[in-house]
Amino acid sequence: MASGNGDRRNLHSLPNYYGWNAAMLTAVPALGVLVIWLLAQPMMIDNAVFKTIPDSAIAEGSSRGLVMSDVRRLADGLDVIIQRGVMDAEQVTTLDAGTTDLRATLAAEGVALGSAVEQPVLDAAQMYRAQSSTGRFWMVALVTVIALAGFVLSLRVTNADFRARNMVEKGILTLLILSASIAILTTVGIVLSMLFESINFFRLHSWTDFFFGSTWAPNFRGDSDLSILPLLWGTLYISIIALLVAVPIGLFSAIYLSEYAGPKLRSAAKPLLEILAGIPTIVYGLFALLTVGPALVNIFGRGEQGLLGVEWMSGATSVLTAGLVMGIMLIPFVSSLSDDIINAVPQAMRDGSLGLGATHSETIRQVVLPAALPGIVGAILLAASRAIGETMIVVLGAGAIAKISANPLEAMTTITTRIVSQLTGDTNFASPETLVAFALGLTLFVLTLGLNVIALYIVRKYREQYD
Structure with missing residues (x-):
């Protein structure tokens, strides 16, 4: 690109800026999608599985939150017995809580459950595993495609007249702005999380007793x-x-x-x-x-x-x-x-x-x-x-x-x-x-x-x- 004679003075920017620009276009969008996916996927899967749990599966004194904890532990336990060769994936997907003592099987592999496994909980755990596996596959595929697309784009835009230094400095400026915004965004997130839960509290309890009561x-x-x-x-x-x-x-x-x-x-x-x-x-x-x-x-x-x-x-x-x-x-x-x-x-x-x-x-x-x-x-x-x-x-x-x-x-x-x-x-x-x-x-x-x-x-x- 330096007109064949290798004179870097023919380039708009120093060579390392072109490298940093390629690294930014390759890594930053892919990592951004990866972080968003890792944050969003567990919540989406929890909501989807949560809706499939019938009220009859919730014991007296328990809650859906506790049942979901059992579902996640059971899903992790099923992954363990597959990885250790106790069962294959096809056998796990056809398990029946009425004919298999899953609690004893998992305990033998070092996975402890608090109670016997009910069929609705087993069904929810299998659904949780399936959606998690599918989500991981599409996450890897999407992140890989975005990284490759960013790399190809960096190669297409790179030439002797490309203002690589300007792009890198803008990227660093964006990073500094995001760093400066973390404290503000964290504060806003904390306040909103407390505010929404406080609103739920005041729907169940009188605000006059909370602010003006004496006990x-x-x-x-x-x-x-x-x-x-x-x-x-x-x-x-x-x-x-x-x-x-x-x-x-x-x-x-x-x-x-x-x-x-x-x-x-x-x-x-x-x-x-x-x-x-x-x-x-x-x-x-x-x-x-x-x-x-x-x-x-x-x-x-x-x-x-x-x-x-x-x-x-x-x-x-x-x-x-x-x-x-x-x-x-x-x-x-x-x-x-x-x-x-x-x-x-x-x-x-x-x-x-x-x-x-x-x-x-x-x-x-x-x-x-x-x-x-x-x-x-x-x-x-x-x-x-x-x-x-x-x-x-x-x-x-x-x-x-x-x-x-x-x-x-x-x-x-x-x-x-x-x-x-x-x-x-x-x-x-x-x-x-x-x-x-x-x-x-x-x-x-x-x-x-x-x-x-x-x-x-x-x-x-x-x-x-x-x-």
Whole structure:
């Protein structure tokens, strides 16, 4: 293509761009179709098989979701016995649940089923296998054809005047745009998934009881009281205590490290402080349950033998226990971010304040902190969001009692803890006791979004003052 003399200056682009263009046209469309197919095929097959299961095949206390789980396990088990030569494909397609002990056959091959195989479930599993096999065949065929078509197209368009570099750069730009859109699309997907399930919940349960009731008492046999207010109270109460611990300590630590500590002390103290952020939350929960809780009981809960001579605390789990430990966990979030933000304040502002006669402490209080306030608010917001979404510390340190009380020495629970509880075990996504988890999650999302809006307002207000 370089006019026979091999001079690459006769090409519009460097040779490697032509190669990258061919690779993009060959791989990208084929991989895109492959990903879409892999995502869509299981849902389409599940819906098709789901409709063939009669109501008589669903045992009392079970659900179609559980039956579909048995169908998928049985279909996988049938593939196993074919691969291992126990039966061939023709024998599997003619199996009869009434004459063959499939459960024993599969158990001998290491595939365990929870119960005996009924004929409708076997028929559904065979249909699932057949459609999956057909889908895989057409997927491979279509992806191969698209890849070959892309390769042929790349050969047809490649010539000395082809703007290969422009095409490759457009492809990279598209990749960057898709990467930047992932966070937005993920957020939209999360919100929509919670929204649709929340709508299903409010069709089964009164929204007035959910938002304005005062009792949380789920009962999977019906007649449940599912009010968010006791959970919301516990969430906010524990988060406020945690922030009262984390914000002052973290902010004062950041001020000391950035304005007073020497280089050697700072290089040692800051990494040690940030180690707190790497400790698993389950470890914090154990620390709350085994150390902080008993210490508070010794102070407030042993009657005349206690340090205060009172008995206000009956157990190691309480709002104060979880709040104190969560506050310790949040210290590095506040201190590290605040330290970086304070260091980002221009040195000229400090020099100007000191040149006008202000002391070091006055400069920090009246110049540095106001200039860094928007970033500090962002650090506090991050800590608040982390506190609201915490689960393990609350499970082990605060208890599981949903109630509204102003006593920080009593056990309470939070929204995240109840979400985990409602979705633990074999769940039926048709009952309000399970669907309430999505309504709780959506409410938690709206609460966090409100905190972000408030913080954005504060940041903009003070940025106008110091720009």
